[in-house]
Amino acid sequence: MPDGSALQGVRVVELVEGLAGAYCGKLLAGLGADVLKVEPPSGDSLRRAGPFPEDHPNPEASGLFLHLNPAKRSVTLAIETETGRRLLGRLLDTADVLVHDLAPGRARAIGLDDASLRNERPSLVAAAVTFFGSTGPYADFAGTEIVAQALSGYMSLTGDPDREPLKPYGYLAEYQAGLHAAVAVMAAVLARDATDEGDLADVSVTEAACFALGGPPQLAWWFDRTLKRNGTRLIGVGGRHPYPSTLRPCADGWVHAHSNNRNPELLAALVGDQWLASPEVLDAMTDRADEIDAVVDRWLADKTKWQAVAAAQEMRLPFTEVLTPAELLEDREGHLRSRGELVEVEHPVAGTVTQLGPPVHLGAGAWVSDRAPLLGEHTADVLCGTLGLTHDDLLRLRQAGVV
Amino acid sequence: MRKPLEGVRVVDLTHVVAGPVASFTLGDLGAEVIKVEPPYRAAPAVATPPVAGAPDRPHNRVPLFNELNRSKLGIALDLSSGPGRDLLLRLVAVSDVVMENFSSRVLGNLRLEYEDLRAARPDIILVSMPAFGRSGPYRDRTAHGPGIDAMSGLSHLTGYGDGRPGKPGNFFCDYNAGLLAALATMAAVRHRRRTGEGQHVECAMLEGELQILGDALMDVTMNGRVRQPLGNRHPWMAPHGVYPCAGEDRWVALACRSDAEFAALCDVIERPELAHDPRYAALPARYRNQDALDALIGAWTRHRDEYEAMDALQRAGVAAGAVLDVGQLHADPQHVARRFFVPVAHPETGPAPLPRVAFRFARMSAEPERPAPCFAQHTDYVLRELLGMADAEVRELEQSGAVARDPRGSQEEGREVARK
Secondary structure, eight states: OOTTOTTTTOEEEEEOSSHHHHHHHHHHHHTTOEEEEEEOTTOOGGGGSSOOGGGOOOTTOOHHHHHHOTTOEEEEOOTTSHHHHHHHHHHHHTOSEEEEOOOHHHHHHTTOSHHHHHHHOTTOEEEEEESSOSSSTTTTSOOOHHHHHHHHTTGGGSSOTTSOOOOOSTTHHHHHHHHHHHHHHHHHHHHHHHHOOOEEEEEEHHHHHHHTTOSHHHHHHHHOOOOOOOTTSOSSOOTTSOOOEEEEEETTEEEEEEOOTTOTTHHHHHHTOGGGGSHHHHTTTTTTHHHHHHHHHHHHTTSOHHHHHHHHHHTTOOOEEOOOHHHHHHOTTOHHHHTTOEEEEEETTTEEEEEEOOSSBOSSSOOOOOOOOOTTTTHHIIIIIITOOOHHHHHHHHHTTOO | OOOTTTTOEEEEOOOTTHHHHHHHHHHHTTOEEEEEEOSSOOOOSSOOOOOSOOSSOGGGGOHHHHHHTTTEEEEEEOTTSHHHHHHHHHHHHTOSEEEEOOOTTHHHHTTOSHHHHHHHOTTOEEEEOOSSOSSSTTTTOOOOHHHHHHHHTHHHHSSOSSSOOOOOTTTHHHHHHHHHHHHHHHHHHHHHHHHSOOEEEEOOHHHHHHGGGHHHHHHHHHHOOOOOOOTTOOSSOSSEEEEEOSSTTOEEEEEOOSHHHHHHHHHHTTOGGGGGOTTTSSHHHHHHTHHHHHHHHHHHHTTSOHHHHHHHHHHTTOEEEEOOOTTTGGGOHHHHHHTOEEEEOOTTTOOEEEEOOSEEESSSOOOOOSOOOOTTTTHHIIIIIITOOOHHHHHHHHHHTSEESSOOSOHHHHHHHHHO
């Protein structure tokens, strides 16, 4: 553990099955917390999610699991058994933070809801991450990523105007919820440092996506104007607003084409067409987006994305390449590698794993990104070392299927 | 109610979207955030008209500015003037954190690099939010949030599956970067409480966004596979997508995680026999026959409104949600019950419903309470109360142009200042 990490000495018990809570734990582990991932003896469900090396399913080598769990310790406990719950309680006695994603009813049933925690563990900081939050008419609804993105309004802002709403790739809402949970935990830990009082944060995945909408609900409220998806163009601008801000095809793929908003006339110089710098265009750029796209497309047609972006950036036009994941990792100019963003770690089962480096670069106290744990790798360390169980106790727990 | 960051003071030099998200989050959590604006009010990233109000001071009534800058105090300084810069450093000396998201050369041009700030306060925390980072071959590249979505792979992976890349929402990258910066700022505050040490934190927007693409990147390194957009489909759930409802552009989203949930869905859509149909009963077959299945589900949904369909499916335990448009959010029963939009009174617009962070504490508050500052609203608080200046000194700063009480000049002149 690097000396001086922000959360050094803070123990987090992570009791989660979903992605959001696991990402929260990843961020806390990166900041130096001792994150104990409590898994059922059959393993966290994300261990069964791909990708797997050469597509061979293996609970120790799930790419998603390895991505979400660097630098955590794994302890197995069957919390549906009474013994398992007792041991979880003893683990919580040694912990500063609990992150869980139990449904509200389940949290109540095993004494991890707000009322129980408040009475029994007043100095524990806890975050409960659920799809809709633990209160309100949807609290007991069944949730998945696409459902959260739908109810948040996020899908209504993604996709083509004349087609169905589109879910952005992957687990955007759940990742955002994990980030909100980490913000809540960090804030509550800071407060607890001063008061020794804990708190419980009730985190909603749907609200996390809603938070990221970026203004359109505000405009709907003030101007009674419901903004909707707009292809790859910015939403909510019109008339004189500088253009382009969109994705356009080029010789070998796509680029993100964007105006220099302070100097929109620079686009004319880039593509060599003075029509773009004429007052009739500059005064109505967004209104004339289709015509501008056509001019830009002609310039892009014989250029690779690398050529187009290099020429634009040279003139301070914020164009970027649309990269595939493989092109990103290829890292042509070595930018990500120079910043320590692609880290190779050795994993006993998965072999050499390329992990992402820090999401933020701290100036003091390193980001911790060791490999993810094997299932139950630290059960003995924690139960015997921390809780003081004997190896015979452990053997009995194993035989009973508790660990 | 108590807030967790009471007693932390932040000098906020950020603009556009990502930076203001970071600083309002800290403000919602109780930090005293002092927004230092240039002597003109810069347009927010998306120019929106002001809401109706008194004919003067329209700059105080721009909804997006007011949403992104709630929970802050405001002062306007010309940092390119000697007295303006000196004043900022005096403010830094009594603050804990400085946040900035200028393009790469601006801090240096203003002689306000980390070392300059440290001379004013040795344990200051500086939080920078560059697009790509302050080192590396792309350090001088310029980009906005959607351009970073392009480089991260998110645009490639988002789409209908017809070969065109897509754009997720409006400012995804900015909100992601803003929250990460808020997290990193708090980590730095805790580090300083433990060690007495300040630091320069760098939150590169690209690096923050890569985290949400971990599985796609692992598929490249593990299998050499470049994932392609799946539209609204899922790698292993079926059915999974949005289905048309009664009315124009109305949809319901649903997902079946198991055969049992699929059987429940079949009952709801009054086609119980489908649960035993070999084309659909088990996941692998169902996955292959999604187009036909989608049509069968759509035949039921299209006669119901999106809430009716959601409620019927949820009653049967099927994960479903109305695809809400942004005009429906304020009245959605869940948001109303949880007060997700918090009405905050603003002196020149009246109350506005502000989206809050996605969590509520049991004991403390993380709700926005303070509206965005009117231009230079808190000049006297900052100069007189915080810095203890007397009348003569305040007058001198105003006369020198270092401190502005009203926005000076036009947006175009403002651009000139920013470019220098």
